[in-house]
Amino acid sequence: MSDNQSLDNQDVLAREDIRKDEFLVYEKPDTLTDTPFHYCPGCGHSTVHKILMEVIDEMGIQGDTIGVAPVGCSVFAYHYLNVDMQQAPHGRACAVATGIKRVRPDKMVFTYQGDGDLAAIGGNETIHAANRGENFTIVFINNGIYGMTGGQMAPTTLEGMLSTTSPYGRDIETMGHPMNMTQIVAGLPGAAYVTRQAVYKPSLTRKAKKALKKAIQVQQKGLGLSLVEIVSNCPSAWKMTPLESHDFIVDKMIPYFPLGDIKVPEEL
Amino acid sequence: MGEIKLMKGNEALAEAMIRAGCDAYFGYPITPQSEVLEYLAREATKRTGMVVLQAESEIGAINMIYGASGTGKRVMTTSSSPGISLMQEGLSYIAGAELPCLVSNINRGGPGLGTIQPSQADYFQAVKGGGHGDYHLIVLAPNSVQEMVDFVKLGFELSEKYRNPVMILADGAIGQMMEKVELFDYIKRTEEIPEWATVGKKKGQDRNYITSLFIEPETMERVNLRLQKKYREIEANEVRYQTENLDDAEYIFTGYGLGARICMKAMELGREKGYKIGFIRPISLYPFPYQVYADIAPKVKGILDVEMNAGQMVEDVRLAIEGNTRIEFYGRMGGMIADPEEILNYFEEKYINGGA
Numbered sequence: 001m002s003d004n005q006s007l008d009n010q011d012v013l014a015r016e017d018i019r020k021d022e023f024l025v026y027e028k029p030d031t032l033t034d035t036p037f038h039y040c041p042g043c044g045h046s047t048v049h050k051i052l053m054e055v056i057d058e059m060g061i062q063g064d065t066i067g068v069a070p071v072g073c074s075v076f077a078y079h080y081l082n083v084d085m086q087q088a089p090h091g092r093a094c095a096v097a098t099g100i101k102r103v104r105p106d107k108m109v110f111t112y113q114g115d116g117d118l119a120a121i122g123g124n125e126t127i128h129a130a131n132r133g134e135n136f137t138i139v140f141i142n143n144g145i146y147g148m149t150g151g152q153m154a155p156t157t158l159e160g161m162l163s164t165t166s167p168y169g170r171d172i173e174t175m176g177h178p179m180n181m182t183q184i185v186a187g188l189p190g191a192a193y194v195t196r197q198a199v200y201k202p203s204l205t206r207k208a209k210k211a212l213k214k215a216i217q218v219q220q221k222g223l224g225l226s227l228v229e230i231v232s233n234c235p236s237a238w239k240m241t242p243l244e245s246h247d248f249i250v251d252k253m254i255p256y257f258p259l260g261d262i263k264v265p266e267e268l
Numbered sequence: 269m270g271e272i273k274l275m276k277g278n279e280a281l282a283e284a285m286i287r288a289g290c291d292a293y294f295g296y297p298i299t300p301q302s303e304v305l306e307y308l309a310r311e312a313t314k315r316t317g318m319v320v321l322q323a324e325s326e327i328g329a330i331n332m333i334y335g336a337s338g339t340g341k342r343v344m345t346t347s348s349s350p351g352i353s354l355m356q357e358g359l360s361y362i363a364g365a366e367l368p369c370l371v372s373n374i375n376r377g378g379p380g381l382g383t384i385q386p387s388q389a390d391y392f393q394a395v396k397g398g399g400h401g402d403y404h405l406i407v408l409a410p411n412s413v414q415e416m417v418d419f420v421k422l423g424f425e426l427s428e429k430y431r432n433p434v435m436i437l438a439d440g441a442i443g444q445m446m447e448k449v450e451l452f453d454y455i456k457r458t459e460e461i462p463e464w465a466t467v468g469k470k471k472g473q474d475r476n477y478i479t480s481l482f483i484e485p486e487t488m489e490r491v492n493l494r495l496q497k498k499y500r501e502i503e504a505n506e507v508r509y510q511t512e513n514l515d516d517a518e519y520i521f522t523g524y525g526l527g528a529r530i531c532m533k534a535m536e537l538g539r540e541k542g543y544k545i546g547f548i549r550p551i552s553l554y555p556f557p558y559q560v561y562a563d564i565a566p567k568v569k570g571i572l573d574v575e576m577n578a579g580q581m582v583e584d585v586r587l588a589i590e591g592n593t594r595i596e597f598y599g600r601m602g603g604m605i606a607d608p609e610e611i612l613n614y615f616e617e618k619y620i621n622g623g624a
Contacts, residue, residue, distance in 0.1 A: 062468075062469055063468045063469050063470065063471060064468045065468060065469075066339070066466050066467070066468065068335070069479075075481060076481075078477040078479060082469065082475055083468075083469055083475055084466035084467065084468055084469050084475050084476045084477065085466065085475070085476075085477040085478070086334070086335060086338045086365075086466055086477070086478040086479070087365075087477070087478065087479035087480070087481055088331065088334070088335075089331065089334075089357055089358065089361050092327070092328075092331035092334075092358075095323070095327070095328040095329075095331035095332050095335070096331050096332070096334055096335035096338075097335060098321075098323075098328075098332050098335065099292070099294065099331065099332035099333060099334065099335025099336035099337075099338075099343075100335040100336060100338065100339055100466070102292060102319045102321060102332070102336065103291055103292050103319055103336040103339055103341045103343075104339050104341075104467060107339075107467065107468055124324055124325060124327070124328070125324065125327070125328055125331065127324075128323075128324035128328060
């Protein structure tokens with residue numbers, strides 16, 4: 001169309017003619033607000049927010065859900081997730097969720113935490129919530145780095161991986177091994193369902209979505225703690241393009257943090 | 269008249285929690301207050317269904333309090349000095365998020381691991397900050413087992429009225445001593461859920477979220493101004509104190525909590541010797557009763573402030589009197605407790621014999 005032609009051309013559909021239910025192929029669920037995400041291009045948070053909220057929408061539990069946001073890139077999760085939410089001090093989400101679930105046991109309670117939040121400062125709260133078999137669901141985004149604060153080393157940073165506090169690469173001798181926190185949690189009897197997923201390609205995203213649904217069902221059955229780890233990326237702090245970061249997940253992260261169910265309750 | 273019982277301070281506190289309809293208690297053992305958790309573990313759940321949970325640490329406990337309070341439930345925790353230090357982060361968040369909760373510090377000697385003996389060295393921590401940021405706890409200082417009980421009921425009311433944490437600042441002696449106490453009847457709890465609580469988004473309404481994060485400075489300043497407005501209201505309406513013999517007083521003895529009880533006895537002994545001594549006991553340490561001291565200062569020859577610390581409340585008394593009278597301080601530390609004769613001797617040394 002040339003610059004001179006007006007849009008009153010009858011071949012062009014009006015906006016209200018396009019936005020009809022019969023033409024609807026996909027829409028954002030009600031369980032996400034209209035606030036644009038601030039996450040970096042290619043970041044896994046966006047995908048996980050979406051599938052988590054799609055599950056809550058499909059299960060019809062928006063009005064019975066209380067989420068706990070961490071400190072980290074997803075500290076603002078409460079601006080995006082259209083459910084009642086509490087923002088917790090760094091690492092304390094599992095204790096905050098314990099408080100919520102113990103006094104409101106009929107609600108679906110979840111935490112959404114990064115690797116520093118869950119495994120470093122929050123290690124004790126995470127382990128003890130699992131040990132007590134608290135009936136809430138942890139969504140654990142593991143990208144092996146502290147994104148929000150500028151790219152420092154995390155408990156799950158891989159050997160040799162560069163970060164602002166391991167500028168010559170993670171050195172096992174002085175900094176220890178990358179920590180498999182999910183394994184530690186799975187070893188506790190109170191942890192009922194523990195699984196590791198990824199969202200860097202659609203087939204895995206669909207699997208991750210199913211895992212989130214399963215986790216919530218475990219909670220609804222009162223079987224104990226459910227934990228869904230998502231091995232994810234941080235293009236910004238890893239200093240990679242989004243596509244390079246997906247390769248890094250495949251080549252480096254997943255060999256150390258293999259995908260799949262780690263613990264599944266018999267009842268499922 | 270309510271039920272009368274002979275009770276230990278810590279247990280009376282726990283009993284009061286049950287009767288006040290506390291929905292949940294999350295705590296951690298630490299001497300000299302573990303009896304609170306133990307009593308509740310034995311009694312509470314079977315009587316009222318109260319959730320009682322021993323957390324993995326005081327950090328766990330205060331964060332469980334934060335979570336449960338956010339859902340509109342009436343919640344309390346207790347600890348002692350080192351444990352209260354661990355709770356400071358949580359208390360700052362609770363104040364910043366404007367949530368109600370009740371916490372009690374059964375003050376023991378410090379700093380560090382210190383001793384299990386009573387002390388008043390946490391006044392600064394309780395009243396002047398504790399955690400980071402511009403906030404205040406409402407602080408009530410009981411001086412008897414009866415006040416431990418009364419302040420649980422009052423504390424819950426104040427914390428819910430102002431959506432702010434309230435602290436009962438007691439000490440190891442009050443926690444452990446046994447006294448006669450009148451217990452109030454069970455309070456019928458409301459079924460109403462506060463409109464800000466996170467209990468699940470209602471259809472057609474915005475969901476609730478609880479946060480203390482306001483990253484734009486303009487917003488953070490607005491939030492702080494709102495908090496400050498609340499604190500001015502608290503300062504105007506919730507000052508509590510006790511005075512005795514102010515009418516003809518030439519000297520004032522002052523203290524809080526256990527220190528005040530000893531002061532009062534010292535005043536009686538002093539009166540027997542002919543000294544015209546009056547007495548001021550702040551009951552609310554925040555908001556502090558500055559005006560009471562300001563009013564009396566020009567009329568007296570001096571004040572003797574007695575505390576179980578190196579001199580903490582005395583700074584507020586100094587602020588209050590604006591130099592209009594003399595002030596002396598007597599403090600015992602580390603769990604040592606002064607006796608009334610000791611205080612009177614010090615008074616005589618400073619004010620009567622050559623100390624003018």
